[in-house]
Amino acid sequence: MLITFLKRFGWFWVLVIMQALILNNVHFFGYATPFLYIYLLLKFDANMSRYSLLLWGFTLGLAVDIFSNTPGVNAASATLLAFSRPTLLKLFAPRDGAEDFSPSVHSMGTGPFIRYASMASLVHQTALILLLTFSFAHPLVMLLKVVSGALLTTLCIWAIEFTRK
Amino acid sequence: MTVPRNNDIMRNLLNFLFNYGYWLLFLLLEVASLLLLFRFNSYQGSVGFTSANRVVGQIYAVSAEVSSFFKLRTVNDQLTLHNIHLQAENKALREALKDIQPDAQEETTAHALQEGGYDIIPTHVINNSLHLPDNYITLDKGAADGVSPEMGVVNGNGVVGIVYMVSKHYSLAISLLNSKSSISCKFKHNDYFGYLKWKGGSSQHALLEDVPRHALFQKGDTVVTSGYSAVFPQGLMVGTVDSIADSNDGLSYLLHVRLSTDFACLDNALIIANKSQEEQHALEAKAIKE
Structure with missing residues (x-):
């Protein structure tokens, strides 16, 4: 129990510091910034309570x-x-799998996991860009930012999964 | 006689809360986030929620130390170039001065500022962004060093921004690259003035608004601070006029200004404290009241 918590806590800080010092300064083509910190939320066990x-x-x-x-x-x-993660997981996890698992390329299969990760980053990125710009003055630019950012985030998640396997 | 007993109602309510309480938590957290978002603009106490707080400030200070080490080479090159310019200028000025008055005093910028009722606090930029709709700069000097909100921030090349919030040892400045930034500027060679704004896009360009239609200027003219706002002294370099357009209502000019400060590589900066700023503010507030 304590070990799990410490592990999560460690990941928490690593991801936050990495986001602050490195990824926030990445702007591919002036549009795409990866928000890799959501990786922590994606990896929590499938039966984790909605409250936590x-x-x-x-x-x-x-x-x-x-x-x-x-x-x-x-x-x-x-x-x-x-909030939306349990629904996303239900959508993309294989139906015949175990009740409790930690979402990964291993436990879900590459295809389903990437679909799950990309959908999650799309949800996150949409909310983020909407709140950040807070206007609909340039809808096309916003759309571009959302899609490119979500793509880049998914790519980063996939890269981490790949190296951890 | 099927009146539901109190017991049942309680149990149903508890069941409901147990099954759907996360909706409440979700809404609560979202409301909290939005409160943070909207109050940030008006609430000075929120400095703890920015990178000027103690822990985050320290982390950024370490990171800035490391990266400024790698920037040394560029900085060196720039300094050398600057030095050559200054030497040439110095030489030209000395010669010009010799003709006019043989006993004039030499003054450095910092010295001149101090003479003019301004205090100078040297500082380092430890965090900075360029691509957000509202960019902020974190500086490694705070209230303990005499920094307070509304002080100007400049570096060797020109104006950088205005201090927004201060914690004990760090402060957060509004960069010129922020929709909230509005700096009163004028042309170097005459006194027509306008307001410098930034509306996203390139980090090297800003807009000069409200320049009257009868103002005299041309492309390439130098734009400097006007000194009207008491934040900056008069005559600090801001940039040069890049292109000229009409404002939306057609009543004034809208100028694209190429900023002289390179926001992509900020390191050293000066915070300017105007000793008589409070007096001017009090006077202006009084005038508005009456």
């Missing part, structure tokens, strides 16, 4: 916000992601 998921999501987002001077923006979108 939400609290982890909020805290994680808030930590990233404090580092990037965007109070509330990441917190709101990470909470939304934490």
Whole structure:
């Protein structure tokens, strides 16, 4: 129990620091920024309670916000992601699998896991960009940012999964 | 006689809360996030939720130390170039001065500022962004060093921003690259003025708004601070006029200004404290009231 918590706590800080010091400075073509920190939320066990998921999501987002001077923006979108994660997992997890598993390329298969990860980053990225720009003045630019950011995030998640296997 | 007993109602309610309580938690957290988002603009106490807080400030300070080490080479090159320019300028000025008045005093910028009622606090930029709709800069000096909100921030090349919030040892400045930034600027060679704004896009360009239609200027003219706002002294470099357009209502000019500060590589900066700023503010507030 304690070990699991410490492990999650370690991942939490590694991901937040990495987001703050490295990934926030990445802007492919001036549009795409990867938000890899959501990896933590994606990896929680499938039967984790919705309450702790939400609290982890909020805290994680808030930590990233404090580092990037965007109070509330990441917190709101990470909470939304934490809220929708059980539904996403139900949609993409194989039906004949075990009841309790940690989502990964291994446990779900590459295809389903990537679909799950990309859908999750799309949800997160949409909320994030909407709150960040807070106007519909340039819908096309926004769409481009959402799609490219989600793609890049998925790519990063896939890369981490690949190296951890 | 099927009146539901109190017991049942309680149990149903508890069941409901147990099964759907996460909806409540979700809404609660979202409301909390949005409160943070909307209050950030007006609430000074929220400095703890920015990178100017103690822990985050320290982390960024370490990271900035490391990366500034790698930037040394570029900085060196820039300094050398700057030095050559200054030497040439110095030489030209000395010669010009010799003709006019043989006993004039030499003054450095910092010295000149101090003479003009401004205090200078040297600082380092430890965190900075370019691509958000509202960019902020974290500096490694805070209230303990005499920094307070509304002080100007400049570096060797030009204006950088205005201090927004301060914690004990760090402060958060609004970069010129922020929709909230509005700096009163004028042309170097005459006194027509406008407001410098930024509306996203390139980190090297900003807009000069509200320049009157009868103002005299041309492309390439230098734009400097006007000194009207008491944040910056008059005559600090801001940029040069890049292109000229009409404002939406057609009543004034809208100028694209090429900023002289390179926001992509900020490191050293100066915070300017105007000693008489409070007095000017009090006077202006009084005038508005009456």
